[in-house]
Amino acid sequence: MQVQWYPGHMTKAKRMMQENIKLVDLIIELVDARAPISSRNPDIDTLGAGKSRLILLNKADLAEEHWNSRWIEHFKEKGILAVKVNSKKGGGIKSIQGVIQEACKEKMERDRKRGILNRPVRAMVAGIPNVGKSTFINSLAGKACTKTGNKPGVTRGKQWIRLNRQVELLDTPGILWPKFEDQRIGLCLAMIGSIKEEVLNLEELAAHAVSFLNREYPGMLEDKYGTSRCEDPYEALAAIAQSRNCLLKGGEADIEKAALLFLDDFRNGRLGRLTLERPVKEEIE
Numbered sequence: 001m002q003v004q005w006y007p008g009h010m011t012k013a014k015r016m017m018q019e020n021i022k023l024v025d026l027i028i029e030l031v032d033a034r035a036p037i038s039s040r041n042p043d044i045d046t047l048g049a050g051k052s053r054l055i056l057l058n059k060a061d062l063a064e065e066h067w068n069s070r071w072i073e074h075f076k077e078k079g080i081l082a083v084k085v086n087s088k089k090g091g092g093i094k095s096i097q098g099v100i101q102e103a104c105k106e107k108m109e110r111d112r113k114r115g116i117l118n119r120p121v122r123a124m125v126a127g128i129p130n131v132g133k134s135t136f137i138n139s140l141a142g143k144a145c146t147k148t149g150n151k152p153g154v155t156r157g158k159q160w161i162r163l164n165r166q167v168e169l170l171d172t173p174g175i176l177w178p179k180f181e182d183q184r185i186g187l188c189l190a191m192i193g194s195i196k197e198e199v200l201n202l203e204e205l206a207a208h209a210v211s212f213l214n215r216e217y218p219g220m221l222e223d224k225y226g227t228s229r230c231e232d233p234y235e236a237l238a239a240i241a242q243s244r245n246c247l248l249k250g251g252e253a254d255i256e257k258a259a260l261l262f263l264d265d266f267r268n269g270r271l272g273r274l275t276l277e278r279p280v281k282e283e284i285e
């Protein structure tokens with residue numbers, strides 16, 4: 001299946017990102033806990049060279065707990081501090097300020113040795129579209145933070161959220177782009193709902209998601225819809241259509257409607273918690 005991309009505004013986003021990176025000490029990179037590789041930006045390591053780094057496995061509530069822990073270990077092995085969060089419900093948000101300081105401790109120590117005291121660490125949030133950047137910033141900003149005004153001459157036009165005396169966060173997130181050229185990654189992002197639906201063939205996408213479940217989470221589909229196991233994903237969708245009354249005139253299964261309903265359940269955790277990528281086997285078919 002061809003996933004099409006519309007990277008039109010991405011050049012501007014990249015320029016903005018490069019400008020903003022100059023202003024910060026720390027990049028807080030949000031990834032989707034269900035697909036931490038596909039939802040990473042391929043250039044983040046280059047863009048963030050010389051900066052402190054923190055990875056947030058966002059939407060951790062939708063991914064399997066066991067794999068969340070494995071991913072945290074995986075990034076730790078690569079020398080990057082990672083923590084899981086649920087920005088929507090605020091899970092893990094309270095401890096973030098401490099984690100930010102932990103991620104910047106070497107920089108703070110360097111400052112201290114140079115006699116630079118009381119200079120807050122500046123951080124920015126970055127990630128691909130739909131990974132939860134705005135939700136995360138709002139969730140964090142909602143926790144007793146004060147917005148600082150523009151600082152003429154230093155950060156003109158930028159708004160900073162003061163988290164505490166040690167940390168300030170840029171209130172506009174950096175939008176990054178996924179790995180456009182890799183169709184498999186496109187498919188994975190489409191399954192978790194990070195790509196606009198209009199550019200996709202929904203039935204094909206749903207069929208891929210059914211095959212993924214049959215392979216990695218056997219029984220999950222049948223438990224949810226009360227259907228029997230079908231190896232053919234389109235038959236499985238037809239069975240879902242029957243079970244959920246998605247029928248065309250004459251009683252024929254409305255596969256398109258069933259595909260939509262199923263994908264919505266898949267993406268929003270109503271089938272259960274799902275991890276599409278695992279550290280040992282980083283990509284799905």
Ligand code: G4P
Pocket residue numbers: 058059060061062085086087088089127128129130131132133134135136
């Ligand atoms: P962005 O700025 O990176 O583009 O993402 P944004 O915050 O707009 O979030 C995209 C979607 O992801 C939103 O859902 C948001 O509620 C959801 N989301 C963000 N963080 C989490 C999380 O930790 N867990 C879960 N389960 N969902 C999260 P939406 O469907 O666009 O809106 P709505 O459902 O909130 O109305």
